[in-house]
Amino acid sequence: AQSVTQLDSQVPVFEEAPVELxxxxxxxxxxxxxxxxxxxNQGLQLLLKYLSGSTLVKGINGFEAEFNKSQTSFHLRxxxxxxxxxxxxxxxxxxxxxxxxxxPGTRLSVxx
Amino acid sequence: SQTIHQWxxxxxxxxxxxxxxxxxxxxxxxxxxxxxRQAAGRGLQLLFxxxxxxxxxxxxxxxxxxxxxxDRQFILSSKKLLLSDSGFYLCAWSGTxxxxxxxxxxxxxxx
Numbered sequence: 001a002q003s004v005t006q007l008d009s010q011v012p013v014f015e016e017a018p019v020e021l022x023x024x025x026x027x028x029x030x031x032x033x034x035x036x037x038x039x040x041n042q043g044l045q046l047l048l049k050y051l052s053g054s055t056l057v058k059g060i061n062g063f064e065a066e067f068n069k070s071q072t073s074f075h076l077r078x079x080x081x082x083x084x085x086x087x088x089x090x091x092x093x094x095x096x097x098x099x100x101x102x103x104p105g106t107r108l109s110v111x112x
Numbered sequence: 113s114q115t116i117h118q119w120x121x122x123x124x125x126x127x128x129x130x131x132x133x134x135x136x137x138x139x140x141x142x143x144x145x146x147x148x149r150q151a152a153g154r155g156l157q158l159l160f161x162x163x164x165x166x167x168x169x170x171x172x173x174x175x176x177x178x179x180x181x182x183d184r185q186f187i188l189s190s191k192k193l194l195l196s197d198s199g200f201y202l203c204a205w206s207g208t209x210x211x212x213x214x215x216x217x218x219x220x221x222x223x
Contacts, residue, residue, distance in 0.1 A: 034211060034212075036214075043202055043214035043217045044156075099146075100212055103155065
């Protein structure tokens, strides 16, 4: 069975500072990886996804993530955050024959 | 383009009352459909998924049930709500493995 770990439940960061949200997964088969963002009282919105090809994936709102197969990681990064980036971020993994598995989420708080 | 509708946005129901949350998808056929629950401060818990009309799989035993009467309609129900059913319910669909698309969610408060 596959699983997703997001070690940081909360990440406070000052505006315009860089941020990295960590995601590690475990799976015995090839996986596809996703990051979703959830703003308060809203559904989840896809930020970016890794299916194949380049391990550096760029998404919306200036976010990017890098797939590292040897470390089974898919960390999300942004070089300079904005107040509007305050939200909850979910990493997810999918493989054939399985449903999506979501991590527990990381709450990003951008401070002025 | 594909869209997903979920309603109502918020709901306050007394303990013991019935529940019906509806989710519909437009612009696609034979989608895989999902119901998730997100309790306060917790991650997403998959409740039910459906790969076709009348086909429902339950991930966890609970007080809720799901039905798929039409290809693009997915309903979450309960005969008698419990306090522990409170949470944020999300419907999602996927047509391929490439991603899920989520509805806007329903905030259910059982009082």
